[in-house]
Amino acid sequence: MAFSIKISLNENLYLRDPQESELGKKIIQHGILLIDDIGFESFNFKKLAKRINSTEASIYRYFENKHMLLIYLVSWYWEWLGYLIEIKTLNVVNPRKKLEIIISTFVSASMENPAIEYVNESTLHQIVISESSKAYHTKDVDDKNEKGFFLNYKGMLGKVAKVILEVNPNFPYPIALASNLFEMTNNQIYFSEHLPRLTDIKNKKNKYAEIEKMLEYFVNKMLN
Amino acid sequence: MAFSIKISLNENLYLRDPQESELGKKIIQHGILLIDDIGFESFNFKKLAKRINSTEASIYRYFENKHMLLIYLVSWYWEWLGYLIEIKTLNVVNPRKKLEIIISTFVSASMENPAIEYVNESTLHQIVISESSKAYHTKDVDDKNEKGFFLNYKGMLGKVAKVILEVNPNFPYPIALASNLFEMTNNQIYFSEHLPRLTDIKNKKNKYAEIEKMLEYFVNKMLN
DNA sequence: TTTAAAATGATAGCAATACTATCACGGATT
DNA sequence: AATCCGTGATAGTATTGCTATCATTTTAAA
Structure with a gap:
């Protein structure tokens, strides 16, 4: 059974809400798959349009670029x-x-949770690992930030920081630890897959379990 | 007085060694300044050529793209x-x-060290903070990695990992800690400048000192 | 059920980007 | 004096990143 929640996102992120139409959902679904497939640099709306039997112009009606x-x-x-953190805790x-x-x-x-039909969370996680830093490492961050484009990131990390303070109310850097924990997770996954000499996680098949263990080790050290 | 070391880099990185000619040095020098100025996305060789009164074709003789x-x-x-870590320690x-x-x-x-004349280290650090993740978050990482494009990163972090083990020979994740330390440094600088709600560093003017303090706090907790 | 409105598709076009190719020039090398 | 090398100048080409227009289909309202 799939959740039927609707993920609520800042409406400045899109021109037309993709969650409200079939075409929109297809853009999300195949956007994820195609970016994962060919990488964000070679990805473009023309290729996506072809893949979903639509047109470039139609996709531009949903997203600025x-x-x-x-x-x-x-x-x-x-x-x-x-949302997951909320319900699981x-x-x-x-x-x-x-x-x-x-x-x-x-x-x-992304591996254990029921999905919204048109979003492959596991593939989306791969995109977050490989491409998400490009979302905010851009010349117009400040502009985008003012428009509230990164509120979901802040919101999610805010929840984590709150828990960190519950564990240790005197910890002086809860948000930095939260953001670092998230970034480190994705970095270490990426490194273990592509640049193994930048991490200690060598065992490819038990990778995720080992990274989890490592992060717990780090966090426990931090909060004692 | 400027150092007259020559930074030694994998020769697969370029088509013609930019450190060996005036034009090459200009490409480095103004490449840094221009990328910092307009961001990597809008940066291109045509604009750089114009800035140094050269041509696109000439720049393409030094770098593939x-x-x-x-x-x-x-x-x-x-x-x-x-190199700095080496001599300073x-x-x-x-x-x-x-x-x-x-x-x-x-x-x-980047703020306290003598420079090679044609490299503005401080500006280069800004580029590393804002753009370096794009250097290895690309679809052909594995290819590039095989060609040795990231050896300098691995080498530098290797030195850091060694020191981490000197401090605590039983620490189980020296490389991960080293890479995380470096990435965290740059992330926290970036966040404090552009996305302050993702960090605890609020004081803009004492930013660097505070980040340094925070990193020391983290590392000490880790290695005790 | 008809009628209007909204969403999509089809096609065209345009400025900018990311190159590649060719040739000419000038300075250094032998 | 001949030649080689690096650079400049110019041109050209395929692709990208859009925007515009109009026809058609789908949806929703009257």
Whole structure:
């Protein structure tokens, strides 16, 4: 059974809400698959249009350009993670346990959770790992930030920072630890896949479990 | 007085060695300034050519494309950092002190060190902060990695990992800590400048000192 | 059920980008 | 004096990143 939640995203992210139409959903669905397939640099709306039997012009009616689509997709992921963290920790009292859940969500949420039909979370996670830094490393960040494009990121990390403070109310850098935890997760996954000499995670097949273990080690050291 | 070292970089990074000619040095010098100025996305060889009163074709004789120039520049930075770490820790015996030096080098090397005339290290650091993730987040990482394009990164982090092990020989994730330390430094600088809600560093004017303090706090917690 | 409105498709076009090719020039090398 | 090398000048080409227009289909309202 699939969730029938609607992920709620800043409406400045799109020109027309893609969650409201068949074409929109196809853009999301195949946008994810195609970006993952050929990489964000070679991805463009013409290729996507061809893939979904539509036209470039139609896709431009939903998103200003491919960069906005990327921001939309990673925002979707951020929001979805925040939502998962919320429900998974809802009935947990022990804050350390909550933090374990968060780490495991960061590492492998995409593999164990029911999906919105048209979003392949696992592929989306791959995009977040490989491409999400491009969403905010751009000359007009400040502009985009003012328009609220990164609110989902901030919101999700805010929840994590709250739990960090529950574990240790005196910890002086809760947000930095939260953002670092998330970035580190994705970096270490990427490094272990592509640049193994930048990480200690060597075992390719147990990769995710090992990264989870490592992150727990880091966090526990930090918060003691 | 400027150093007269020559930063040694993998010769697959370029078509013609830019350190060997006036035009090459101009490409490096103004490449850095122009990328910083307009951002990597809008940067191109035509604009750079115009800026240095040369031609597109001439620049293409040095670098295959702008992406290769970016890899060259960040490799330059990585190598330069490694070199600085080396000489700054050479006569230091206490490994904790060494690690402090490394952190301070990560944060603010670019502000206190003599320069190779045609490289503005401070601007280059800004580029590393804003654009370096694009150097290795690309569909052909594995290819590029095989060609040795990221050896300077690995080499520099290797030195850091070694010091981490000197501080605590039982620490199980020295490379991950090293890479995370470097990435975190640049992320936190970027966040504090552009996305302040993703960090705890609020004080804009004392930013660098505060980030340094934070990183030391993190590392000390980690290695105890 | 008809009628209007909205969304999509089809096609065209245009300025900019990311190159590649060719040739001419000038300075250094032998 | 001949030649080689690096650079400049110019041109050209395929692709990208859009925008515009109009015809057609789908949807929703009257």
